[in-house]
Amino acid sequence: MKTISLIGAPTDVGASVRGAGMGPDALRVAGLVEALEARSLTVIDHGNLHGPANPWLEPVNGLRHLKEAIDWNQAVYNAVEAALAAGQMPMMLGGDHCLAIGSISAIANHCRKVGKKLRVLWFDAHADSNLSTISPTGNIHGMPVACLMGHGPKELISYGAHTPAMLPSEIRLIGIRSVDEGERRFIHEMGMQVFDMRYIDEHGMRAVMTSALEGIDADTHLHVSFDLDCLDPAIAPGVGTAVLGGPTYREAQLCMEMIADTGMLASLDVVELNPALDLRNQTAVLAVDLIESLFGKSTLVRLKD
Numbered sequence: 001m002k003t004i005s006l007i008g009a010p011t012d013v014g015a016s017v018r019g020a021g022m023g024p025d026a027l028r029v030a031g032l033v034e035a036l037e038a039r040s041l042t043v044i045d046h047g048n049l050h051g052p053a054n055p056w057l058e059p060v061n062g063l064r065h066l067k068e069a070i071d072w073n074q075a076v077y078n079a080v081e082a083a084l085a086a087g088q089m090p091m092m093l094g095g096d097h098c099l100a101i102g103s104i105s106a107i108a109n110h111c112r113k114v115g116k117k118l119r120v121l122w123f124d125a126h127a128d129s130n131l132s133t134i135s136p137t138g139n140i141h142g143m144p145v146a147c148l149m150g151h152g153p154k155e156l157i158s159y160g161a162h163t164p165a166m167l168p169s170e171i172r173l174i175g176i177r178s179v180d181e182g183e184r185r186f187i188h189e190m191g192m193q194v195f196d197m198r199y200i201d202e203h204g205m206r207a208v209m210t211s212a213l214e215g216i217d218a219d220t221h222l223h224v225s226f227d228l229d230c231l232d233p234a235i236a237p238g239v240g241t242a243v244l245g246g247p248t249y250r251e252a253q254l255c256m257e258m259i260a261d262t263g264m265l266a267s268l269d270v271v272e273l274n275p276a277l278d279l280r281n282q283t284a285v286l287a288v289d290l291i292e293s294l295f296g297k298s299t300l301v302r303l304k305d
Helices: 020-029 032-038 066-085 097-114 144-148 181-190 197-203 205-212 249-262 282-294
Strands: 003-009 042-048 089-094 117-123 171-176 193-196 220-227 265-271
Touching: 003 020, 003 032, 003 066, 020 032, 020 042, 020 089, 020 265, 020 282, 032 042, 032 282, 066 089, 066 097, 089 097, 097 117, 097 144, 097 220, 097 265, 144 171, 171 197, 171 205, 193 197, 193 205, 197 205, 205 249, 220 249, 220 282, 249 265, 249 282, 265 282
Parallel strands: 003 042, 003 089, 089 265, 117 171, 117 220, 171 193, 220 265
Antiparallel strands: none
16 A cells, blocks of 8 residues: 655746646645545645745746746655655645656655666656747746756756756656747757657557556656646646647546556656636546546456456
């Protein structure tokens, strides 16, 4: 039996629109704790972290709300580090995706301490690989992958006193369909493995997930960073940066079930839920449904081959 440590991070300091800060409580309202407990999991809900308010200012030197993003990520880093040290599975409830800098930095540091390999599955409509010098907006939720690779403000790339937190070989980007030209060059230079929507269309989600999960074993810490705008907005309207043409409900369920089949899931981010743009908490309810599948709820009726 696993113990899940729920860590709410209610902020939208890295985002382009207001509202993601309400995401953690929307997930709770949608029955997240009860759904996890129904899977025979022990849940410790630590409530919400505290951090600076969103000042909603213009970018400075290509970065919006840098000080606030640093502080929020430090709070997330500390909470995730504490959960891992206690032998618990951290589940960070965002908030915007810039918070994955703190979350994954703590996880990567834990992996170095215990001698485990790291594999990150990054589900997102966006590549999140911008730099301050190329970002069209300065929004830090468009930069966490680059920061985790060691490219960004020094305060955002050195949590745990280790830079870079993550290597390009340790991440798989899935569902990508909105990429700035500068990001495209960065991704190619770094050699990251990207399964964009055209690749998914051409090869199918089963082949994508088989490849993304290849090589995972008992010595691997598997982390899922799940941006809800990865999903098609027809089924997940409650996000701040919706992009048409994302995975369907069935494709998303297959992703979650194949991850669950590995038995290796060790930590999770759920981010960019924006209740202000949702319809009767529809996206939060869907997120809880998919999280249940990550922990073993399956539509499978036939016996496995």
